[in-house]
Amino acid sequence: MSSNILFVSNESGKAIFLTSNDVLVKSFCSLSNTCSSKDSCRSCSLIGAAKNHLRGTRSGSNIKPLDGELSAGIGEYKIGRNVLLKVMGLGSCIGVILSDVSTGICGIAHVLLPGASDKGETKYAETAIEKMFEDMVKIGARKSRITAKFAGGAQVFKHMSLDVLKIGDRNAVSVEETLIKKNIPILAKDVGGNVGRNVIFNPADGSMIVKYTAKGEVLWL
Structure with a gap:
């Protein structure tokens, strides 16, 4: 079962993603101040890495599940x-x-x-x-x-x-x-x-x- 909370980091930045039933529902992102989507989170390498992790596929990012x-x-x-x-x-x-x-x-x-x-x-x-x-x-x-x-x-x-x-x-x-x-x-x-x-x-x-x-x-x- 996938963790409800993921920490994702790569060369672009880092983010905490809160998930529900393998869907990203909220984030705290280091790129928020410059991202046009703000908390809406549409598409970037951090989101892509998190989604790949939830699908069970590998990504080039560092991903660490948190325990609640x-x-x-x-x-x-x-x-x-x-x-x-x-x-x-x-x-x-x-x-x-x-x-x-x-x-x-x-x-x-x-x-x-x-x-x-x-x-x-x-x-x-x-x-x-x-x-x-x-x-x-x-x-x-x-x-x-x-x-x-x-x-x-x-x-x-x-x-x-x-x-x-x-x-x-x-x-x-x-x-x-x-x-x-x-x-x-x-x-x-x-x-x-x-x-x-x-x-x-x-x-x-x-x-x-x-x-x-x-x-x-x-x-x-």
Whole structure:
């Protein structure tokens, strides 16, 4: 049975394809910003390679099936191995990704607030990162190999100027300070601005895919 999620890469670019009954239904593509079809996905070498794989024929592209997907809601984190990870609809919240590429174990947290919680609530940056890190190690991730990427922290209410209301900025600072304190290398970040984001993590190549909700721009970091 074909995987529902395929990562395809070649000299042209790379893409995640979500499939249903061997039909391509959605993609996250590194060529989105220059492709006239955008998310409609009509015809290119990446699509051709994915379709050939689904038909059981060989292609010249690198193709790796993923073992499903997990999505973290507000204040949650999810961990898995070789799975697509997502947090959607980020405004001032931060999507924090921890991964150990040597084992394929990765996690994503949907951070709502800065600081830590004395009640263990994972909507707080420090608490979420620490708990996610510990749970990843418990299932086999190696502490010394875990790295981080994060995105979000927008100032969605443009007219609020009081520092106490700039939750997005405070979230970004809290996430970064926590990662530094735990000696977790930060490989990429995309924070600030006033536009919401969706964040996807692709364990096949360690990419954080950031899609801006208003502009439609896609970044692979």
